[in-house]
Amino acid sequence: MEVKWEGIRSISGTSWKMRTIDWEDGAVTLIDQTGLPKEERVLKCSTVDELVDAIRNLRVRGAPALCAAGAFGVALAAKNGEDIENAAEILKKTRPTAINLSYGIDRVLEKASNGKTTEEIREFTLEEAKRIAEEDIEVNKKIGEHGAKLLEDGDVVLTHCNAGRMACIDWGTALGVIRTAIEQGKEIKVVACETRPLNQGSRITTWELLRDNIPVMLIVDSAAGYLMKKGMVDKVIVGADRITRNAVINKIGTYSLSILAKEHGIPFYVAAPLSTFDLEKEEKDVEIEERVPNELIYIGREQIAPLDVDVYNPAFDATPIELVTAIITEKGISESQSL
């Protein structure tokens, strides 16, 4: 099914009360992240098909936000009188790498199993999805409190992709740590890697930080090593899509950053909720999503490579746990060696 999207409203000028993804008037509403920073539009998904399209095309993305997206998706199926088990299967298949998507879906399914009537199932699924969204904010605030202890006044923190408010319901994981540190009165500057090929760093991270008046400087991904060598980076904080026993799976480029940080003696932190952990698995058990060649051949309407070139486009990579200085969760900071 091809979905024709029309924004239901613009978020320009609105306060941050708008969440990344939410439930409103019997539908899922979300900030369409593919339009940023140029077009600030809110979309409404009234069917699971529409939400599936939104997830596949990264209109909503980021591991914690996908947790809520999956949860709201099941609630939407229940509301529309669809088979929720079937909807759950379809939703889980949209993106293979982030564990949080399945986690959110499974939590809602479990609550649904207590429902004896269609009405109860509708009610329980929506309640649980809303609870997941609320918890995400609380969890991020706690991650922020724990992580902020690691940041000193004057730090320049390099981040990759977007592990901010726009990857969650609100506040953010990696950027949440920075927000909390700033709230505590510390002066923190952010270096944002643009994060090819979909430019979540240049499109989303810079946009959300500028809206909060947090100083941010944009660089190309390949400049990170040079900045570290010049002493322009004090710490690295990234998010995670899945944390296995031996590796952190996150946006492509994270692994390179971890090597560069080690080489320059710079702490390398991962900020993620416990729902990102999948400690029964190892790196080799996780499917790394490979996305289409066109992400490297076009940017919007601009063709930047030959149409017939071979492309290898893994969306994520795996950073060995031993390269991670510490993982910041809602329960505290764990040295990665102690997992």
Place this chain on the structure above:
Amino acid sequence: MEVKWEGIRSISGTSWKMRTIDWEDGAVTLIDQTGLPKEERVLKCSTVDELVDAIRNLRVRGAPALCAAGAFGVALAAKNGEDIENAAEILKKTRPTAINLSYGIDRVLEKASNGKTTEEIREFTLEEAKRIAEEDIEVNKKIGEHGAKLLEDGDVVLTHCNAGRMACIDWGTALGVIRTAIEQGKEIKVVACETRPLNQGSRITTWELLRDNIPVMLIVDSAAGYLMKKGMVDKVIVGADRITRNAVINKIGTYSLSILAKEHGIPFYVAAPLSTFDLEKEEKDVEIEERVPNELIYIGREQIAPLDVDVYNPAFDATPIELVTAIITEKGISESQSL
């Protein structure tokens, strides 16, 4: 002066006899690299102003090609009856980092000093510029012969930016080594990093390799480390814009690649003509060109970052000599430690 460019002809379907930059009918002709891979057009520069614009806007780029561009520029000034010393100054200021530009200009100026009449100066400058172009091809072929010894049948070679035919007059430095190895019957595959922000890898390297039927796979810059970890890269070969006593100055991202190669035990080679060497200088003496923020805010007409974001956009970085396994020149292969 704003130059309105119109292609004088397309190079589609033409053989490779067209050089990257050449002298034709009293003007400098060049393949407009800003149009690749989509628009294959040849431009004609009849004035130094036009050539200056072409160099500044990277219509012609690559250290060895800039050597010839500077040389032809002085010849063009002489042909048009302009002050060649003044033209030389203007040309030298177009790009600060590659030493080859000054080298080409100075060689032609020296020959000009032997001219007693305007006619002789015209003749000597053009002769010398043409000689520089011819020498570049011979030099590249020799770099290819020496460098090919380092490549084995079946190697996958990762390269950054474009150090190919399109960075020179013909054949190429890093890609010249690969071309020679393939000519010798070795099977070589290339991994091309897209090379943000101007995408010389995705736009130019892939385009020129596909035209020669050399297998090439395009990746985002930040994926290089992940490919190395997966054992998908046997060697790295890059070009250079300037080689000082203690560092190789090359396209931003080269330094990160050198660290990643070391971490994974992968040889890291630099292929460059002796005209790239500036051994009286150290890294700290070289101006690293910083280019405009718009290179990260737009790709063509597509806006990919907030208009008011701070951007740090160094075009080059510096790789310490000790991270370079060997430098391949027209005189042979030198272990970097012996410089």
